[in-house]
Amino acid sequence: xxxxxxxxxxxxxxxxxxxxxxxxxxxxxxxxxxxxxxxxxxxxxxxxxxxxxxxxxxxxxxxxxxxxxxxxxxxxxxxxxxxxxxxxxxxxxxxxxxxxxxxxxxxxxxxxxxxxxxxxxxxxxxxxxxxxxxxxxxxxxxxxxxxxxxxxxxxxxxxxxxxxxxxxxxxxxxxxxxxxxxxxxxxxxxxxxxxxxxxxxxxxxxxxxxxxxxxxxxxxxxxxxxxxxxxxxxxxxxxxxxxxxxxxxxxxx
Amino acid sequence: xxxxxxxxxxxxxxxxxxxxxxxxxxxxxxxxxxxxxxxxxxxxxxxxxxxxxxxxxxxxxxxxxxxxxxxxxxxxxxxxxxxxxxxxxxxxxxxxxxxxxxxxxxxxxxxxxxxxxxxxxxxxxxxxxxxxxxxxxxxxxxxxxxxxxxxxxxxxxxxxxxxxxxxxxxxxxxxxxxxxxxxxxxxxxxxxxxxxxxxxxxxxxxxxxxxxxxxxxxxxxxxxxxxxxxxxxxxxxxxxxxxxxxxxxxxxxxxx
Ligand SMILES: Nc1ncnc2c1ncn2[C@@H]1O[C@H](COP(=O)(O)OP(=O)(O)OP(=O)(O)O)[C@@H](O)[C@H]1O
Ligand SMILES: [Mg+2]
Numbered sequence: 001x002x003x004x005x006x007x008x009x010x011x012x013x014x015x016x017x018x019x020x021x022x023x024x025x026x027x028x029x030x031x032x033x034x035x036x037x038x039x040x041x042x043x044x045x046x047x048x049x050x051x052x053x054x055x056x057x058x059x060x061x062x063x064x065x066x067x068x069x070x071x072x073x074x075x076x077x078x079x080x081x082x083x084x085x086x087x088x089x090x091x092x093x094x095x096x097x098x099x100x101x102x103x104x105x106x107x108x109x110x111x112x113x114x115x116x117x118x119x120x121x122x123x124x125x126x127x128x129x130x131x132x133x134x135x136x137x138x139x140x141x142x143x144x145x146x147x148x149x150x151x152x153x154x155x156x157x158x159x160x161x162x163x164x165x166x167x168x169x170x171x172x173x174x175x176x177x178x179x180x181x182x183x184x185x186x187x188x189x190x191x192x193x194x195x196x197x198x199x200x201x202x203x204x205x206x207x208x209x210x211x212x213x214x215x216x217x218x219x220x221x222x223x224x225x226x227x228x229x230x231x232x233x234x235x236x237x238x239x240x241x242x243x244x245x246x247x248x249x250x251x252x253x
Numbered sequence: 254x255x256x257x258x259x260x261x262x263x264x265x266x267x268x269x270x271x272x273x274x275x276x277x278x279x280x281x282x283x284x285x286x287x288x289x290x291x292x293x294x295x296x297x298x299x300x301x302x303x304x305x306x307x308x309x310x311x312x313x314x315x316x317x318x319x320x321x322x323x324x325x326x327x328x329x330x331x332x333x334x335x336x337x338x339x340x341x342x343x344x345x346x347x348x349x350x351x352x353x354x355x356x357x358x359x360x361x362x363x364x365x366x367x368x369x370x371x372x373x374x375x376x377x378x379x380x381x382x383x384x385x386x387x388x389x390x391x392x393x394x395x396x397x398x399x400x401x402x403x404x405x406x407x408x409x410x411x412x413x414x415x416x417x418x419x420x421x422x423x424x425x426x427x428x429x430x431x432x433x434x435x436x437x438x439x440x441x442x443x444x445x446x447x448x449x450x451x452x453x454x455x456x457x458x459x460x461x462x463x464x465x466x467x468x469x470x471x472x473x474x475x476x477x478x479x480x481x482x483x484x485x486x487x488x489x490x491x492x493x494x495x496x497x498x499x500x501x502x503x504x505x506x507x508x509x
Contacts, residue, residue: 105387105388
């Protein structure tokens, strides 16, 4: 059976730099893949290519075995409905209330009535443990952790098959971060979706990943089950996990 | 540095910018004419762009009408043609000053506002988020703004025409010893439908330019707050230059 999502040889040049130089990843239903890697290594770009937010220069994006980059736009749009994404900065719409954010897709793309959409938004808020009292406030008034929860609720409301999380715990205190990790694990299990997350928070990676892949210099340099992270035998992974400035990876500051 | 090379580079840069803007404007028009239309967004923009611009437009129009009357009086007196004040005021306002000044004022108010709002949404990834929520930003964000500006600007200019003529009337009657009834009769006898129509056509085109330029600059902004600031400035400068150039072309076309 084909993987739920598979990237084959994705290449992307940005500002004259080969950011992605043939990235291959695949992830199955009910599996959670975490991509680790240094800042500016192209982790966010790796998620933007399958979402159609960036066009890869070369390579294929296969969803259930079909290449979305070669589909006519109308069909591609239908396939894109299978995706949900939690953005690095939250990317909540600041002109809309929290519930309108969460229900955005229901109201504007799926033509669900506002009353039903509100009900489903509040249900999603309960699921991510965000009090429904915040339904009518603007996202600006939420704390960072609450914004992540709102973003998560927005990503899962239409029950996607494929979920992307871009640095879900960055900028949160360790306890809130762990609560978000638990939520991610719970949502992936409940929806049975294929999940791809990006993080440089190793505690988070160990918690949410079935498998971990490391992106460096535009390629996946190592990949393996979470349990094998400490025995990878790859010096770059060892350096990253230990958080050392000295090693094969040069910190560019 | 070779001056010819830099002039050439500048020209090529400007031409490709015009090309990119035209492509963007074409996409915006296509989005206006392809369903779904986000009616709520459209009505909100009519309120934002149309209704909330009334004070700016009214104040501009009344002072311009008043100043115009004074200048024409002084100029007309040089060859004993003072009595033509009402005729020239109404002609100047409806054909030229109403639409152009409304366009310039709204380039500041509306184009900058659209560029800042859409630009902020771009750099905070809200536009990307919208795409992942299966909603086309061109239909949801850009089409309602472009349509609202194109439709409300003619209405604003009609209001500006009336207030501008009134400004001229007030000055003429109060400080230039014109008879009020005669002034108004001369105004309405003289102005022709085509004068007003020319102004309203211009207004619609300017409204389109203002919204499309603001959206274009915002949509393509990058690089945080600095980028949004640059987008806002470019939107104002770009729409003003384009309004003045297109104003000449439309006028020339109608005069032919
Ligand atoms: N829209 C864009 N236009 C031009 N260059 C870009 C764009 N987005 C990203 N880049 C460049 O691509 C490279 C990778 O960026 P990316 O955001 O994927 O990094 P990242 O691995 O997610 O880093 P971080 O951990 O800091 O989020 C960077 O050098 C960045 O400058
Ligand atoms: Mg990133």
